[in-house]
Amino acid sequence: MCRYAAYLGPELLLSELVYNPTNSLVHQATEAMQSLTRINADGFGVGWYAPEISPEPAVFKDTSPVWNNYNLGSIASKIHSPCIFGHIRKANSYDPVTRENCHPFHRGRLLWMHNGDIPGRARLTRKVAEMADDVLLAKIRGNTDSELAFTLFLTHLPNPLERDPATDEMAAAMQHTVELLSTWHRESDGESPLETNFCVTDGESLVAVRYAESDQPKPSLYWYEGSDEHGRRRALIASEPLTLGKEWHEVPESSLVVVDTDLSVEIRPLRS
Amino acid sequence: MCRYAAYLGPELLLSELVYNPTNSLVHQATEAMQSLTRINADGFGVGWYAPEISPEPAVFKDTSPVWNNYNLGSIASKIHSPCIFGHIRKANSYDPVTRENCHPFHRGRLLWMHNGDIPGRARLTRKVAEMADDVLLAKIRGNTDSELAFTLFLTHLPNPLERDPATDEMAAAMQHTVELLSTWHRESDGESPLETNFCVTDGESLVAVRYAESDQPKPSLYWYEGSDEHGRRRALIASEPLTLGKEWHEVPESSLVVVDTDLSVEIRPLRS
């Protein structure tokens, strides 16, 4: 069970997501409060955009626990960005702890991260091998369900590696991805629960989903509605509230969270 | 273009393969003599068997250059084994440098390593997804052509993860694997050359192949016929002779090298 946090708004230091909040990602690495796994220390990743330099994001991922990575400690307080993805990983027993299996995953202008578990690995591998074109298939660098699901998502975008998708195109592809995973999961008996809290961005808008087929407590997801000290709106989505304030709202189960380029936040129920 | 060396015989220190010979793997990491890439420093791996303890091999792989890995430096002179695989990697531009992409690869009692390149990654991924059963497919931990080819090889063994294959079963599966790769490669035009110097062992016998469809010089492979200081026969197969002696013979192109449990070495032409 991993934890993640996503930010969209005025330029923010990476350290404001990773280190500084009361319940920062570093805190959640050893003391996650709403996770089945209190410790999430099998690697981490941070992705961010520098729009004045490139439409593609920078990604820094490593297999160390986030709390003792000196490189992150040094650069996180020297880099600010209008769009930041942060993730800490709890590896399952079969997906190795490698940089390439850490989140976020990167293709073209997009970043993707996941909290959850998609049962039926062999089936998912075959489905993606059938549906993805050669380019997308050859770009898979790790072996996680998360990266396979990202590839599945990309196959539902027009020219995924060539042009920036519209926010609604990302929302539609996310809806399709969850529908497919849900259908395949329902067709098979006795599998472990499907848990798919995905989050994707192009650096200007953001789409997340909270969906699980499980009797257990569903993986948690929250969204933040508030402003910075200058009154400028900002949007966050996180597995757990990073701070204590009232600005954090639980994302209803089976919902999409769509943050548009104007930073408006919309909660849409998933079609089922 | 990677380099590898395999040993079968009386117990030998790992350091006798990795560090001590004139043209050891450490030497080949910066000064490979018969490789298109003089430098092979994108990770390394050593696998060995301790038959008195377990039929499964131990595997130590890391992404560092082999020459500056202190753990290997410390343990290689304290561990001896009757069967050792050593590999140094030169990564291509698309397969990441992770431990899981280093050789040798391990399944059950078997170790596998590869020197070469198999074009058509997306096709290979799809073919393996079709042919491999759920268990073998879900065991893939990296994203290299080498590990996909190993999985293909395993699908041609009876109960690959349950029982120790006979030497001839390994030879037959190797023949089938090369035939399939060759067929798929011939069906497509304009691909880069197919280069498949594989090597597999169960700890007691060993099968290697030298095969390439290329007008360029084929990846080199040698076998060693000789004895230790006590006159006990030993067998080696290596991308390059590790020493200067006359005991090293070039493996003819399109040939299998079969080292049986009695350490007899047989060169068999590949059926075409």
Place this chain on the structure above:
Amino acid sequence: MCRYAAYLGPELLLSELVYNPTNSLVHQATEAMQSLTRINADGFGVGWYAPEISPEPAVFKDTSPVWNNYNLGSIASKIHSPCIFGHIRKANSYDPVTRENCHPFHRGRLLWMHNGDIPGRARLTRKVAEMADDVLLAKIRGNTDSELAFTLFLTHLPNPLERDPATDEMAAAMQHTVELLSTWHRESDGESPLETNFCVTDGESLVAVRYAESDQPKPSLYWYEGSDEHGRRRALIASEPLTLGKEWHEVPESSLVVVDTDLSVEIRPLRS
């Protein structure tokens, strides 16, 4: 606050210290029961002896949490030894997480590990620089108080790098080392507590110490008196009992534990 375990006796698999016991080092990495820090995941190390091959130990250390190191997972069940040191590290805020700062430390035939904290780093550095000869001083590879204390210990052994010390020579040097650290600590006011649970071995005998100047609970240390399934005596010293049995005894504060080559265990009060 780190945790460690040391074994002396009939050949034992590394995995019997690291993975298999109820309260193994892997368990203590996330659930230490008698440590101020429940999580000890800033690197690990295992050292062992293969007396039939070399009088010097093999050392495998890495900065990853012990629970997700695949190399250790693979080799620990394929290597057995009559003398094993295992350590999991909790780094303080100023000593970096590097392989060279992981325990055990190695010089010649000796292994050393430490659980605790020695205040007054600059003073310790200067004292060691004054007292150690050029060879010992130049061998320091990290920057921890633990390695400096090891160097201090070595300066109290005759020809530390040339000959195997007698058990009593190790015990005397340990006594001297603690006396010096205690004296220096007493001379300065307002320092944090001195905590020095050291453990040293030459592969055949073993000396440990439990000593702290603190009002807080002292770092825990236990010794084990028992036999294997064949009735052969074996000795263990560990920060916490690895198993639930009655064979574990708390080491009294301010005591030396001396395990001689015949595996007899003697508890000696420290001279003060």
Place this chain on the structure above:
Amino acid sequence: MCRYAAYLGPELLLSELVYNPTNSLVHQATEAMQSLTRINADGFGVGWYAPEISPEPAVFKDTSPVWNNYNLGSIASKIHSPCIFGHIRKANSYDPVTRENCHPFHRGRLLWMHNGDIPGRARLTRKVAEMADDVLLAKIRGNTDSELAFTLFLTHLPNPLERDPATDEMAAAMQHTVELLSTWHRESDGESPLETNFCVTDGESLVAVRYAESDQPKPSLYWYEGSDEHGRRRALIASEPLTLGKEWHEVPESSLVVVDTDLSVEIRPLRS
């Protein structure tokens, strides 16, 4: 023998120092043209300043060869800075390959890097232990001659960790540091050559030195005088010219290179 490059001027992408030039640091990692060691692959480091965010630099260092570090590959083209230090390391046989031994080294607002070798490690350790105050001594995180020399340099600055030194203060401290190392080296016979190509910056000015006591060819050092495509002056200092142009000039032996805040470059002979 390491290689380094330093930049001061209008904002430049990190990748323009590391990857893009004909003789970039990545190129020098395997094909250094003026180094005794063609291969410099025992770790790397990049330090840079974001003055709008902090007066302290960001530092990203790792033990991998610079050519296969995906994090650097991703962030180097997304970060630009007016002051960049880049270094690739060739480790000697006794200083371990750890992040903390990679260059540049960082204290307060300063970055430091070194190409060369300072014989007499034990002596240097003792001298620094005597001369440095507690704070500077306790900040040493690795065990290289380079970091010890940096500490020596800092002891010759007023309030080194509290205020930004003037350019001339850095130049004077550099002169003193070389004088001390030279004196100590002359007092001892039969040591290997002293080679001290240092480079230090506060993010706004830069001081480098080329000094060696050797009959062998001295470690190379060059400075660049030129402008960017907009005609804005920029200054570089590098072990080897990064490009083919005429703007590169060899630094005379036994000279200081002083680049002031106005980017003027002055070559000063070392007092002897």
